[in-house]
Amino acid sequence: MTEKEELELEKLQAEVHKLTAEARKMIAEANKMKRETMFYPFVAVGGLVTVIVTAAAFIQKL
Known part of the structure; x- marks a missing residue:
């Protein structure tokens, strides 16, 4: 195998x-x-539950 072929093989292996x-x-x-x-x-x-709990707490304080 020539040096050129070895370099090409190494290049292909790296790729x-x-x-x-x-x-x-x-x-x-x-x-x-x-x-x-x-x-x-x-x-x-989880976000929906947080919104519902916050809204319920706000309404309860009114």
């Missing part, structure tokens, strides 16, 4: 490692978004 790392990063980001999407309804309900 493969880079793409693998990028793919892992994208998978991690997708999993994070799935978790956040799953918990969003709980956050929304």
